[in-house]
Amino acid sequence: MSSGRVDWQAGAGSPLRGELVVPGDKSVSHRAVMLAAIADGTSEIEGFLEGEDTRATAAIFQSLGVRIDAPDPSRRRVHGVGLHGLRGAPGPLDCGNAGTGMRLLAGLLAGQAFESVLVGDASLSRRPMGRVITPLRQMGTRIDAAEGGLPPLTIHANNVLQAIDYELPVASAQVKSAVLLAGLYARGETRVREPHPTRDYTERMLAAFGWPVRFRPGEAVVPGGHALRATAVSVPADFSSAAFFLVAASLVPGSDLLLRRVGMNPRRTGLLQALRLMGADITELDPGEQGGEPVADLRVRHARLRGIEVPEVLVPDMIDEFPALFVAAALAEGRTVVRGAAELRVKESDRIAVTAAALQALGARIVEAPDGAVIDGGALAGGVADSHGDHRVAMSLAIAAQRAAGPVEILDCANVATSFPGFVPLARSVGFGLSSPQAE
Numbered sequence: 276m277s278s279g280r281v282d283w284q285a286g287a288g289s290p291l292r293g294e295l296v297v298p299g300d301k302s303v304s305h306r307a308v309m310l311a312a313i314a315d316g317t318s319e320i321e322g323f324l325e326g327e328d329t330r331a332t333a334a335i336f337q338s339l340g341v342r343i344d345a346p347d348p349s350r351r352r353v354h355g356v357g358l359h360g361l362r363g364a365p366g367p368l369d370c371g372n373a374g375t376g377m378r379l380l381a382g383l384l385a386g387q388a389f390e391s392v393l394v395g396d397a398s399l400s401r402r403p404m405g406r407v408i409t410p411l412r413q414m415g416t417r418i419d420a421a422e423g424g425l426p427p428l429t430i431h432a433n434n435v436l437q438a439i440d441y442e443l444p445v446a447s448a449q450v451k452s453a454v455l456l457a458g459l460y461a462r463g464e465t466r467v468r469e470p471h472p473t474r475d476y477t478e479r480m481l482a483a484f485g486w487p488v489r490f491r492p493g494e495a496v497v498p499g500g501h502a503l504r505a506t507a508v509s510v511p512a513d514f515s516s517a518a519f520f521l522v523a524a525s526l527v528p529g530s531d532l533l534l535r536r537v538g539m540n541p542r543r544t545g546l547l548q549a550l551r552l553m554g555a556d557i558t559e560l561d562p563g564e565q566g567g568e569p570v571a572d573l574r575v576r577h578a579r580l581r582g583i584e585v586p587e588v589l590v591p592d593m594i595d596e597f598p599a600l601f602v603a604a605a606l607a608e609g610r611t612v613v614r615g616a617a618e619l620r621v622k623e624s625d626r627i628a629v630t631a632a633a634l635q636a637l638g639a640r641i642v643e644a645p646d647g648a649v650i651d652g653g654a655l656a657g658g659v660a661d662s663h664g665d666h667r668v669a670m671s672l673a674i675a676a677q678r679a680a681g682p683v684e685i686l687d688c689a690n691v692a693t694s695f696p697g698f699v700p701l702a703r704s705v706g707f708g709l710s711s712p713q714a715e
């Protein structure tokens with residue numbers, strides 16, 4: 276999706292101080308556009324993430340005949356066309372780098388009267404889609420993929436969908452959401468059960484748009500054949516974007532940083548618990564609610580971190596935060612053990628292999644396991660570290676560089692714009708030593 280190669284230069288900056296607001300939540304922004312597009316009436320979204328992933332989703336709905344205005348940055352006015360109002364696009368629908376976009380759209384488009392082809396960038400084209408194809412076929416979707424269940428996906432027209440009772444083989448909010456969105460168009464009640472509860476934004480947002488969904492941790496039920504009513508959505512700041520600053524300020528001596536109005540959905544905040552077990556000093560201030568989601572200000576001060584065995588029960592609640600956790604572990608005292616996190620191998624990159632290799636290039640001691648890693652904390656040196664185009668690895672390496680003994684060149688960072696536009700200037704504004712020469 277991103278054009279042009281971007282490498283960063285990073286190195287020790289100053290103590291991280293001040294306050295900042297990170298951009299809107301990616302998961303919530305995707306879902307807000309999707310449900311608003313198939314609702315009756317005009318929905319207003321504020322705090323929308325202006326990232327490439329979520330913009331790709333909005334552009335797809337525009338090509339499916341939905342008028343979407345952007346009156347201001349981070350705002351969208353979506354003129355919903357109703358559950359059956361989408362029309363087929365002339366060409367393939369490009370999800371860019373976004374697994375969430377492709378998997379949720381596969382479910383939403385399964386029940387349409389037209390054919391759709393979903394494509395993605397090189398990274399997304401390597402990610403497994405069998406996990407959504409299997410339940411969608413059980414519901415009656417005719418859907419084709421490339422060899423090995425990889426994108427592109429062709430979803431044929433006029434599927435007659437039947438509700439299913441589906442037990443997820445892996446804890447995945449994306450798969451759960453794909454099945455629930457197909458369930459809107461199915462005959463009967465669609466039920467999804469999860470081995471471990473995952474983020475429940477689809478369920479919460481269906482309820483906000485007036486659909487009679489029932490859910491509790493680990494289970495969700497949607498009856499088919501109702502309507503969505505337009506509503507106003509206020510997107511909280513993305514915990515996963517805040518996470519980089521929580522780790523960075525914990526690691527850099529003298530830091531004292533305030534992150535404002537961060538989304539605190541308990542299915543997202545596993546890293547907070549893991550960091551506290553490591554000895555981090557993070558306080559939640561002024562808790563409240565924004566758009567039906569818990570939010571709080573987070574004050575983080577430098578602390579000496581110790582290695583831990585990351586409790587496996589936290590893994591789904593911090594699944595996007597492992598690149599940052601690996602950095603914390605590489606600079607902590609003692610050993611950190613991560614297990615039960617094999618899903619990391621099929622994210623935007625193989626995040627176990629890519630993060631381990633990049634940190635090893637800076638002198639970290641990390642031994643990979645099939646489902647995690649053992650990390651012995653110590654010091655980091657300067658060097659060249661390759662993010663392999665994975666946005667979260669790139670930002671995590673920028674944190675590592677703040678404590679490295681010499682300058683660090685971080686390769687292949689353009690995809691940071693998928694989830695965190697403006698990361699470099701924001702990070703610099705609170706004290707990071709970081710520059711993106713191609714952008715200057």
Ligand code: S3P
Binds near residue numbers: 446449452
């Ligand atoms: C997401 C779910 C998670 C997460 C991804 C966003 C979502 O993936 O890693 O960044 O918005 O539903 P899985 O559901 O595949 O674990």
